[in-house]
Amino acid sequence: MQRRTYALLLALLLRWCAWAQEANLRLPLEPRSVRFAVIGDSGTGEHAQYEVAERMELYRQKVHFDFVIMLGDNIYGGHRAHDYKKKFELPYHTLLDAGVKFYASLGNHDDPDERLYKPFNMGGQRYYTFNKGDAQFFVLDSNYMDPTQLSWVEENLQKSKAKWKIAYFHHPLYSNGRTHGPDLDLRTRLRPLFQEYGVNAVFSGHEHVYERVRPEDSIYYFILGNSGKLMTHDFRSSEGMEKGFDTDQSFMLVEIADDKLYFQTISRRGQTIDYGSVDRHTQSDSVSTIH
Amino acid sequence: MIRIPNTILLGTAAALVLVPGLPLPTNGQTSSQDAAVVKDFESRVTQYLELRRKEAGTHPRPTNSPEKIIESQQDLALKVKGFRSDAKQGDIFTAEIAEYFRRQIAATLGGPQGHKIRASLRHAEPVHGLSLQVNQPYPQGIPLQSTPPTLLLNLPTLPKELEYRIIGHNLVLHDLAPNIIVDFFTNAIPSTKE
Numbered sequence: 006m007q008r009r010t011y012a013l014l015l016a017l018l019l020r021w022c023a024w025a026q027e028a029n030l031r032l033p034l035e036p037r038s039v040r041f042a043v044i045g046d047s048g049t050g051e052h053a054q055y056e057v058a059e060r061m062e063l064y065r066q067k068v069h070f071d072f073v074i075m076l077g078d079n080i081y082g083g084h085r086a087h088d089y090k091k092k093f094e095l096p097y098h099t100l101l102d103a104g105v106k107f108y109a110s111l112g113n114h115d116d117p118d119e120r121l122y123k124p125f126n127m128g129g130q131r132y133y134t135f136n137k138g139d140a141q142f143f144v145l146d147s148n149y150m151d152p153t154q155l156s157w158v159e160e161n162l163q164k165s166k167a168k169w170k171i172a173y174f175h176h177p178l179y180s181n182g183r184t185h186g187p188d189l190d191l192r193t194r195l196r197p198l199f200q201e202y203g204v205n206a207v208f209s210g211h212e213h214v215y216e217r218v219r220p221e222d223s224i225y226y227f228i229l230g231n232s233g234k235l236m237t238h239d240f241r242s243s244e245g246m247e248k249g250f251d252t253d254q255s256f257m258l259v260e261i262a263d264d265k266l267y268f269q270t271i272s273r274r275g276q277t278i279d280y281g282s283v284d285r286h287t288q289s290d291s292v293s294t295i296h
Numbered sequence: 297m298i299r300i301p302n303t304i305l306l307g308t309a310a311a312l313v314l315v316p317g318l319p320l321p322t323n324g325q326t327s328s329q330d331a332a333v334v335k336d337f338e339s340r341v342t343q344y345l346e347l348r349r350k351e352a353g354t355h356p357r358p359t360n361s362p363e364k365i366i367e368s369q370q371d372l373a374l375k376v377k378g379f380r381s382d383a384k385q386g387d388i389f390t391a392e393i394a395e396y397f398r399r400q401i402a403a404t405l406g407g408p409q410g411h412k413i414r415a416s417l418r419h420a421e422p423v424h425g426l427s428l429q430v431n432q433p434y435p436q437g438i439p440l441q442s443t444p445p446t447l448l449l450n451l452p453t454l455p456k457e458l459e460y461r462i463i464g465h466n467l468v469l470h471d472l473a474p475n476i477i478v479d480f481f482t483n484a485i486p487s488t489k490e
Binding site for chain 1: 356358362363365366409413415416420437439441446447453454459473
């Protein structure tokens with residue numbers, strides 16, 4: 006009898022959790038939209054990374070995102086076969102088993118040989134581009150932005166016909182984090198290109214926090230460097246920050262539907278810490294809003 | 297209307313001031329001696345790379361197996377050590393070439409972007425205290441300091457297989473596939489004046 010009561014209570018609890026999860030969702034889930042998750046500085050192999058991964062799987066069941074972008078520091082520390090397992094394959098195995106693809110960029114803790122690891126979908130290149138629906142993604146290697154890569158960025162942005170242009174790489178151009186701060190020299194080189202060729206959103210990691218920066222030139226900058234690592238209470242006070250979160254690990258969900266990009270940032274414990282939508286801007290129309 | 301990429305425009309403009317792969321003008325004049333030094337550097341790099349490709353090979357195709365990636369890297373490194381067992385510091389960064397690089401770097405850091413480059417270096421988890429040795433692997437688990445783009449614009453451009461790495465005040469020539477330190481020279485990054 007007592008066992009039955011426990012089973013019933015457990016079933017009710019699970020149902021409540023599922024309901025809470027659903028109620029928590031801030032994405033419209035429009036038909037034929039592009040949906041993906043974002044993680045950064047994830048590859049610690051520690052418990053918190055696994056918990057974030059479990060939370061992502063819960064949301065995948067509802068959101069049905071089919072790819073994840075990785076903002077670098079995918080594997081911290083050693084790069085033996087065991088590290089690839091412990092810091093990537095095991096934590097994300099339910100996502101991988103469900104056919105979710107991961108597209109990695111390289112951070113300063115990554116071995117450049119990660120580009121040869123097929124599950125990272127880098128095609129053997131340190132920087133590359135791929136398309137999903139209306140969006141084109143430009144995955145850069147901010148560790149080594151040499152003239153060859155800069156020319157590649159410009160050529161590929163210029164010839165892109167995509168409605169949405171999204172760039173991601175490890176080192177942030179803007180940041181209110183205390184530990185690292187923005188990469189000013191990288192900003193000098195990349196910002197004019199992003200502005201000129203109509204990049205809509207930029208995602209970076211490196212700083213072990215979540216931050217949504219006030220848009221610059223109608224470009225939205227997000228930092229998500231806390232999907233594994235975490236640097237608590239690490240913000241400088243700044244007017245440039247629209248939203249910051251530095252007390253738990255987190256990941257992002259993004260949905261692109263026509264002229265809107267919706268985002269929701271969720272903590273390891275399931276709290277929605279930020280959400281909103283961004284209107285697509287073109288080079289002539291520079292209106293973007295967070296609702 | 298034909299759009300000319302900014303990097304090309306920048307490059308053309310820079311030709312009057314700073315051209316990647318060519319020496320910085322000294323007192324308004326390009327030194328032919330510097331051009332010869334750069335040519336010498338490029339030829340040493342090409343020679344190394346051709347030999348490495350011939351004797352050791354290149355990196356493998358993308359694979360699902362991390363073991364294969366690691367084995368291939370170790371195998372390449374072993375072969376490189378084998379065919380250049382007598383390699384020593386200064387084989388590529390000769391005294392003249394190192395001096396030329398030091399001047400380029402100092403001029404770039406002393407230029408209008410200097411403070412931004414230094415800030416980028418400070419914020420990129422600088423690596424100090426590593427003992428460097430030619431033909432030895434870049435140690436695993438140590439973060440890679442990002443190399444500021446403006447600095448790279450003012451150094452000779454390397455083939456894709458190689459890269460410059462800053463470690464402390466040293467500049468390293470790093471071969472990616474075998475993860476080997478090909479050569480390095482000291483005091484590349486001048487200390488900040490207090």
